[in-house]
Amino acid sequence: MVNYATAAVEKAGVMRGLVSTNRVPLGSEIYNRILETLYDEAAALDERRFDDWVAMLEEDLLYTAPVRLTRNGPNKDRDVMRTMMHFDDNYQSILMRTGRLSKSAWAEDPPSRTRRFVTNTRVAECETAGEYEVSSYLYVERSRFDVAHNETLSAERRDIWRMVGGAYKLARREIIVDQSTLGMSNLAIFL
């Protein structure tokens, strides 16, 4: 039984960053290729090349963004609530979302101009050969219409990238946003 109560505390504590201790060192061939892939992905999304982005996704993809909750006292660090999410998607529903973006999705028509900054990338080997845990920081600047102020969002992303046919493909992504109340007026963009 899942305990859905808002007041409940996830006893297991909060998973952040990397789980595996088998680190892939910064500057190594694998690290460089994965970092390059993250940059390519950010460019595909910023340039709205959604077909290119979907081609980087595995069909068993899970793509989620849990909500955060301000907590205090002994539970002050257990603030990731995985019962509720801002995104709860899989490969099929991502296709539904990108398909919609090519038709009458007024939320992105006219589109936002976005800039995704990916930093603090850490990589570790998963137990399955060819799979890598990748934790990165994401900062998004989003310009809407002729509004002079950008909407912004900062988050940590906990990914699993899998080497398939000579390229890394995204199999898992958990986006841990920093705000408990988002200042971004919708998530019609991918993170």
Add this chain to the structure above:
Amino acid sequence: MLQKATFTLSDGATLDDLVKRDTNEVMLRVMSDEELYKLEMERIFAKTWLLLAHDTEIPKAGDFVVRDMGEDQVIVTRDRNDEIHVSLNVCPHRGMKVCTAEAGNAHAHRCIYHGWAFRPDGSFIGAPVEKEQMHGNRMSKDQLGLKKARVQVYGGLIFATWDIEGPSFDEYLGDMKYYLDQLFCRTDSGLEMLGPPQRFVLPCNWKIPGEQSGSDGFHTLTLHRSLMEGGIMGGTAESIYDNAPGMYGVDVSCEQGHSLRCLEAAQTFKMFSDMSFEGKSVEERLSMLPPPGITKELIPQLFKNLSPDQVEQLATIPPQVGGLFPNILVAFIFAPRTDGGSSGALALHTYVPRGPDKVEFVNFIFAEKDAPEQVKRDMLQNSIQQTGTSGIIEQDDADTWPQIMRNARGVVSKDITLKYQALHGHERPEGWKGGGLLYPGFTKDDTQWNWWMAYYNLMAEA
């Protein structure tokens, strides 16, 4: 007696200038006026019943969540006697927040500033250094509790009001209770909230989403066109305006400003399946197309908890979307999945004012408590994919409302009026069992105009 006690803004505008009852128009400036906003906080948000939480969010003694009544923050708690309390999150000592977390469990809330402490029911325990009596000697401990709101739990939903002697909750719901029971009071264990609400802030006045929640069905055809393109609502992109899917039904409303759109199950069924409803009994129809959130196993509970007339309505023309005045949206939607399932999506929103030009969108997502875990999982996913932060339906709303807001500030634009002149007029369909104001046929402006009349009536009361 058209004249009521009312107000005049500093530029001379009166409530009757802003909400034009004779022509069914509302001036766009109501969306940006700061003076009006302050009056709304006093006359609406400090007066009427407001939705704050669900009792499944705080199942254990001492559990609490922090929520907002207008711009006043409150702590919603459960005490040892299983009673729910709503207390102002303001320390009566120096005005600090007594509770700095958004949720948790505490048998005493101790202010971090000077240490005044309060029980979950809001009563004052004491200040530190008891022998020095740091709460003074002029007021007794009984007088130093947190300010308490009046609470009502309905279908697990926790409502509160500052109007201690005002209208009862039943008076607030009025004729809508008959319909709302079909959504919130239909099973033995009721609904369960599937986690904390999604929260995000939009740069627009609370009334822009508020008036839409007064059952604006018509916008779906155009703003949510992608639902038709994606086949989710039936029809094709080319035939949207000819077929007008989801537009015909019975809109129900009342003078309190609440409303719900009831849509024919047979029509909904046709969108998803080739089978026909014709000649089928209530039980058969319920089992062919259970209302959103209801599994076949839960159908007998509908007969137990609702009247035969209410069950028949659920099987024939169930209430699906609408809102409660002033700031609640209700969405009980059929949501067919690509894998053939259709467990539906159940979501409520509150639109919490954050100043004249900001609103917080709070999205509460539910399933039936007794539904299997897999159904809850499906419904959570459906609700997240369709509503709220990333929902493909409400992304479009969230992008539209701020642009109305921008217009509401223009010195010329603000005098443009919003038109609610496509009216049907109350008409009771033959054999209709429920009460209220009824608008059969194509969804029009009647229910939204009733929302504005509820607004008018509250704003006219000093």
